[in-house]
Amino acid sequence: MARKTGSHSEITGPKIRAEAQRLFARYGFAAVSMRQIAGAVGVQAGALYLYTSDKEALLFDLLKTHMDELIAAWRAEPAGGDAHARLERFVRFHIRFNLERAEAVFLSYMELRNLSPENFAVIEGLRKTYETELEEILKAGQDEGVFLIPDTKLATMAIIAMLTGVNTWFREGGRLSRAMVADIYWDMVRKSVGA
Amino acid sequence: MARKTGSHSEITGPKIRAEAQRLFARYGFAAVSMRQIAGAVGVQAGALYLYTSDKEALLFDLLKTHMDELIAAWRAEPAGGDAHARLERFVRFHIRFNLERAEAVFLSYMELRNLSPENFAVIEGLRKTYETELEEILKAGQDEGVFLIPDTKLATMAIIAMLTGVNTWFREGGRLSRAMVADIYWDMVRKSVGA
Structure with a gap:
């Protein structure tokens, strides 16, 4: 991918990504043209191709960055504790992170089908990596005898x-705060694994 | 909506709906033209407009029919029993029905944003109706003292x-049968409500 170095790309790259994400989330990947993205950024369509090889590469960049940041943020959380404490931390982290990145989460679920098979496999691999982080906690809890999980x-x-479903209904300023929602979901998750 | 009567529409209507659903699910609503749908059905594009006023009306028809059938199928299930029995019935019904209609479920989640505000409100109302069926069971269980649910x-x-998440990972012929999956999810749901 040809990418300009220096101050021009530092300003335009994040702006291109932000506008592409906003437009893809609003109208759907298929309905948005490179010309529209360029218009929203305030550059000529040709300038976009200095940043990305095509529209699918831009989508992949958005989805991959989201997964990379999700995994990095989870791994930056405090470690240690027993499986019960680690599961609680995971539940609260997942709800918080996903609500903070609602647009990226929405895009990640909606536009997977528009990735090339190779790029789809990369995103699937990252999802699997994240899921494995949770599954390791559940297995540890089984081993410690504190969880009772059939599978x-x-x-x-x-x-x-x-947990991801929270994004579909949560509205800021509604009946419950984010913290109350996290408390209630933690109660349900904890019980669901028999703890 | 102008709709022809007689054998022509009886054959073509379901075929149009089936092809539109397949194409929308595969390529996304925005990327599919009325001409493509007509081609898949084997009629001229003009003939489609005897069946539906436009592409959005066709999408709404698909989404509304899916919700109507979901609610009707649930209400046709055996009634009675305590909240525990009714919740188990709901869990098994939801997984079974959604796996049988995987394409319609996928479309219902992916293309909501392409409905007009009026049509979106109709679908949201039907979802609310279905959700209320489950919430009534949970409330009954709270009242009977068999469930312990914070909200x-x-x-x-x-x-x-x-439960709907099953559709994203279940593969026929995989490690677990539909019945085994339903057993495991029922175990988790039951525990999550403290029963």
Whole structure:
């Protein structure tokens, strides 16, 4: 990918990414043209190609960056503690991070089908890496005898789906604060694994 | 909506709906033209407009029919029993119905943003109706003292997200049968509500 160095790309790169994410999330990847993205950024369409080889590469960049940041943020959380403490930390982290990145999360679920097979495989691999972080906690809890889970793989998928679902209904300033929502989901997740 | 009567529409209507659903699910609503749908059905583009007023009306028809059938199928399930039995029935029903209609479920989640505000409100109303069926069971269980749920509304959203998530990873012929998956999810849901 040809990418300009220096102050021009430092300003334009993040702006291109922000505008592309906003437009893809609003209208869908297929409905947005490179020309529209360029217009929103305030550059000529040709200038976009100094930053990215094509529209799909731009989408992949957004989805991969989101997954990289999710995994890095989780790994930067305090470590240690027993499985019970680690599971609580995961639940609260996942809800908080996903609500903070709602647009990126939405895009990640909506536009997977528009990736090339190679790029799709990369994103699937990163998702698997993140899911494995949770599954390791569930397995540790089984080993410690504090969780009672018929199938740790299914529990992993069930818990992630449940937590990510918060993004579909949560509204800031609604009946419950983010902290109250996290408390209630932690109660349900904890019970669901028999702890 | 102008719709022809007689054998022509009886054959073409379901075929148009099936091809539109398949194409929308595969390529996304925005990327599919009425001409492509007509081509897949084997009619001229003009003939489609005898069936539907435009592409958005066709999408709304698909999404509304899916929700109508979901609600009707749930209401056709055996009634009665205590909250525990009713919740188990709901869990098994939701997983089974959604796996049988995977394409329609996928479309319902992906293309909501392409509905007009009026049509979106209709679909949201039907979703609310379905969610209320589950919430009534959870409330009944609270009243009977068999469930322990901090917030029945959040539990409703959490359970539906968890169950619908099965569609994203389940593969026929994989490690677990549909029945085994339903058993495991019922175990998790039951525990999550403290039963």
